[in-house]
Amino acid sequence: MAELSNGVKSFMADEKEKLPLDARLLSDAIIELNISRRNVFIYPRGHPSVEKSLNKAFDFLQKLFELRPDISLAIAKDILIIDDFFLDRKNPVYREFALHLNKMNIASVTFITGLTKDEIYEFHRFLSEDFGDSSVETLQEAFNKIKLIHIKADFINYDAFVFKEGETDKEAPTGQLWEKYIHGLLDGTLQTEALSNMVQEIPPIAFAGLLNQTAADNLKEETYDRVITTYLRKSSERAFTSKELKKLLDFINGLRPDLKKQFLSSTVRTVSEDIDSVETVLRETPVDKVIDLLTTINEQQVAIPEALKNLLDKFSRLHKDKGAERLFRGNLIADDILISPDVLNLLSDGNFEIFVTATYQKEIQKLLDFDSTKIAIEFKELRRECSDECIERDFNITILELISSDIISEEEYTNFINTLKEHLSQFIGTGQYGQVLIIFSVLESNAERGRFSEITSEALQYYHTSEFISFLVDSLRIMGRLTREESLLICNHYGERIIAPLLDALIEEGSQAVRRFLISLITSFGDKANPEVIKRLGDNRWFVKRNMLFILSECGGKDVIPHARPYCHHENPKVGYEAIKCLLKAGDKYCIGALKENLLSESSEASKQALALSGTFRVNEVVPDLIQMLRKKAISGADFHEKIPIVKALGAIGDPRALNALRDVLSTKSLFFKDSIEKLKEEIYITLKNYSYNDMNDLIEAGMKSKNERIRVESLRVKRSHNG
Structure with a gap:
């Protein structure tokens, strides 16, 4: 479980210092791409889940395009690679996305500026198709048919890398992905445990061609040995095979002369370490290949150990007539199989x-x-029902039915509980919280019935440990936004115990979208969240204080007042703003002084925020200050424009003391700022509906005669509303 919990971190810890600045954005984009891929597979176009996830994936990719014109992801089995960085293999979302692309034989995919949501959808539709064991040509042709201008995919046909007797090796596509592997191998930075298989799958001619572009001066003896050992798949646990030796010979013959001698010397050193294995390999190698090897060694004047030389001479003298049919007692022998x-x-x-x-x-x-097209729709539904997700869900339901029945033994019950643990971890990792709640419900029902009470109780206790809840919160960060209702339900299931982990996750979260989501989960608890929130108000970081005050404001409760008051005059205006809002929402007038200070602040942002709060909470105490601000002499068009928020705030309050000041503004005339003044006058008439009609009927009558159509319309609306 610790591995699963750590798996939701963005990148591997040992690469953390090298990560690009857009790492979090990239992580969110990949997560949303995988979510939208799953939704496109499950739901039809137009379904809310599909549209919502496509929008999120599109938005994150657009933000990435602001940093660079294209985003290329390379796929190495279950690993995603961008630039020179490997995304965390333990992250279940990255791994799932990589495995699915790998299943489609996609070596790399590039998203290009100009990408549309429709293109993302069509790409996911392509990924959702079942191509079975189709060739790379079929996949490439199907991909080309959907005509994605801003998404490029490179395919690798892994079957072409397997050399079979009687078959010629097919030419596989080369590209930047192979270059990255080879450069990493030469530099010693390639993670050979995870990616050496990918190097071994490069066709020998392509491998040689890429190495021919390398300057030999920069290569050391250990570099040659490392390349040969990796390409031969040789290790202390296993010897190389005849197929690998054939592949190696083709590779060496494709090298330029200076590299050929060095790599040939390294090959001799490597294979000479295990003469017995070499003899076994040579027994399976055609004689012409052995002769070619000896010829190449002689041409390059490579020194070889006496034991290996004698062995090569021995096998080169063996002759074998491959053209003749082999018979045994009148029966044909083909590939060692007797055919009667x-x-x-x-x-x-x-x-x-x-x-x-x-x-x-x-x-x-x-x-x-x-004509199979007649039942294509039925087959499509059948394929969907046979998908891994549906099968897994049905399997889980079957297990739940079994552990609820009386037909299984204690040992079987224990095995099923352990299986459920694995399922539950996977459900949480993929955001299927509804399935998790079903499992909890069945276990709690079994506990009430006393069914294998010790085993059931132990399982339920495990699901309430700090470690498990931490894993759940990590999942909510990544997957929760897609299933908000289920996320709220599972948080409600855990109750107040999950509040503290959610707050801790919020404090460390870097994504604004995820922070908003976590706050929505926390505030769903109402004032029950206040004690844990108040504990974190003492954090020295200003943004933590701001977020905690915002949550207190949303959760409400009189107990927040004494804790919010000290922050009304905080040095950071964002903290002060949240404190004032929190107190106004709680009905506390202590913050009025701070609100007035912000109204008169030289900071335009602080003043606008104070105006908005004054109108929203209808603070009558600041009306004199607002009137004074409205009467302040304007000397430019911008000054008149800045009075509009003041008029809005006064209109929201609806205090009749402001009407005389409004009359003065309405009587203002200017040749230079006519447009700005007209906009201000229009705003006054828009807000008149909030005042008492008897106090401003003269303004309504004048407005109905105005040359300004907007003013006439608003005046008529107010009068009709008054007349009923």
């Missing part, structure tokens, strides 16, 4: 109809002629 004459007769054309009747042939022809 009866079988040969059966397979002959003349006897075919004896064993395959005309009726059977007609049935086969019917199958070949059948």
Whole structure:
């Protein structure tokens, strides 16, 4: 579980100091891409979950495009790579996304500036298709058909890297991905445990071609040995095979002369360490290949140990007629398999109809002629029902039914409980909190019934440990926004115990979107969250104080007043703003003085925030200050524009003391700032509806005669409202 908990961190700890500045943004983008991929697979286009997740993925990618014009992800089995950084292999979301791309034989995918939501959707549709064991050509053709201008994908046909007797090696696509692996191998920075398999899968000619671009002056002896050892798959636990030796010979023959000698010397050193394995390999190697190896060694004047030289000479003298058929007692031997004459007769054309009747042939022809498109929709639904997600969910339901029944033993019950633990961890890692709650419900029901009470109680206790709750909170950070209702339900299930971990996660969270979501979970507890929030008000970091005051404001309660008051005059205006808002919401007038100070502040932002608070909470105490600000002489168009928020605040309060000041503004005329004054007058008439009609009916009558259409419309609306 500790590994799972750590898995939701953005990147590996040992790379943390090297990460690019947009690491968090990149992490969010990948997470949202994987979420939208899953939703596109499950739901039709237009479904709220699909549209919401597509929007989020699109927004994060747009933010990344502000930093660079394209984003390229390389895939190495279950690892994602960007630039020279490996994303955390333990992160279940990264791993799931990488494995799915790898399943489609995608070596790398690039998202380019100009990308649209429709292109993301079509890309996910492509990823959702079941291509079975299709060739790379089929995959590439299917990808090209959807015509994605701003998404590029490179495919690798892994089957082409396996050398089979009687087959020629197919040419596989090269690209930046292979270059990255080879440069990492030469530099000694490649994580060989995770990625050496990818190096071994590079076709020998392509491998040689990439190495030919390298300057030999920069390579050391240990570098040559490292390349050969990796490419041969040689280790202390296993020897190399004849297929790998053939591949290595093709690789060496493709090198330029100066590199060929060095790599050949390294090969001789490497294979000479295990003469017995070499002999076994040479027994399986064609004689012409052995002769080619000796010729190459002689041409390059490479010194080889006497034991290896004798062994090579021995095998080069062996002759084998591969063209002749091998017979044993009149029977044909093919690939070491004895084929009897009866079988040969059966397979002959003349006897075919004896064993395959005309009726059977007609049935086969019917199958070949059948139009499968008629049932394509049914098959699509069937494939969906057979997906890993659906099967896993049904399997989980079956286990829950079994542990609720009386037909299983204690040992079987224990095994099922352990299986549920694995399922539950996976459900949490993928944000399926509804399934988690179903499991909890069944276990709690079993506990009430006393069914294997000790085992059940132990399982329930585990799900309430700090370690498990921490894992849950990490999952909520990453996956919770997609399933808000289920997230709220599971938080409600844990009750007040989860508040502290949520607050701690909020404090450390770097994403604004995730912070908003965590705050929504915390505030759902109402004033029950206040004690834990108040504890964290003493944190020295200003943004922590601000967030805690915001939560107290949302949660409410009279107990927050004495804790919020000290922060009204805080040195950071954002903290002071939240403290004032918190107290105004609680109905405490202590903050009025601080509010007035902010109204008259030289900071435009502080003044606007104070105006907004004054109007929102209808603070009558600041009306004289607002009137004074409104009467202040304007000397530019900008000055008139800045009076609009003052008019809005006064209008929201609706205090009749402001009407005379409004009349003065309405009588103002100017040749230079006519447009600005007209906008201000329009705002006055928009807010008149909040005043007593009897106090300003003269303004309404004048407005109905105005040349300004907006003023006439607003005046008529107020009068009609008054007349009913």
